[in-house]
Amino acid sequence: MDHDRLFKELLSTFFIEFLELFFPSVAALIDRSVAPVFLDKETFGEGRRQADLVVQVRVAGQDTAFLVHLEPQAQPIENFPEKMFGYFVRFWERYGLRIYPIAIFSYGSRTEHEGELEMRFPDLAVLNFRYARLELPRLDWRAFVEQANPVASALMARMRIRKQDRPRVKLQCLRLLASLRLEPSKSALISHFVDSYLQLEADEVRVFEKILETIPEGEQGGIMRITTSWKEEGRVEGLQEGRVEGLRDGVGLALELKFGPKSAPLVERIRSFDLDALQTLQERLRDGATLEELLG
Secondary structure: OOHHHHHHHHHHHOHHHHHHHHOHHHHOOEOOOOOOEEOOOOEEOOOOEEOOEEEEEEEOOOOOEEEEEEEEEOOOOOOHHHHHHHHHHHHHHHHOOEEEEEEEEOOOOOOOOOOEEEEEEOOEEEEEEEOEEEEHHHOEHHHHOOOOOHHHHHHHHHOEOOHHHHHHHHHHHHHHHHHHOOOHHHHHHHHHHHHHHOOOOHHHHHHHHHHHOOOOHHHHHHHHHHHHHHHHHHHHHHHHHHHHHHHHHHHHHHHHHHHHHHHHHHHHHHHHOOHHHHHHHHHHHHOOOOHHHHHO
16 A cells, blocks of 8 residues: 555645644644645655655745645654654755654554654753654544544544444544535545545445444435445556556566566566556567667
């Protein structure tokens, strides 16, 4: 699952709503008449470390701005506080603006650090860098059921959920989403997020459907429209994936037949090719390209 993409799409689309839900004091500072500016993805340092989302916002009532850095984490990584500080320093050097850093943890176990990095000597406290932390698995989804906020309808799917509650939580996510009456593209983004993280097994689907029957018919209709769109989206995606896999197998076989064992590096490489790249490679094969040309 592409956790980074799912979170970045959600947070970039509902940036203000995310702050209003979890960091209202920061949201209150922002001038809503000036659109947030999503800065180019920052790349720097050894290993080309990349910050996830950096957003420039205007301060309400002032002719100044500040940055909000959002860093979702789906799994533990070493030296995370040091990495957050590294991002902070580079943003400060480049933009010279105040920075509000936020780490968003969505993995199950508790994080090992407390949102700060200190550097001290016996006679001097050199550094005390802190960043805000949001640990989704430590939040109770029930506290967000009544929040009229699209981010709540999505992120309940990543909060603390007992296994037996999974169908109920998914229904509550959809119930809240349907009540918000968002434009179709935004509703589809959230529904895809929820479905990605709460994929129900057959017995859970039966529980989901049984609970669905107990809510008012008007609400049922809105939820059913969302789930119908999931099924259609899944059908289209399945057809596309099947087409890509079939073409990948065919091109791989053609390479092996034409070039023998020497084609192994290219056969390995095409595992990451999308449909367009595979079709281009297939056309070049038909045109008589050599293995060296294809590898180049």
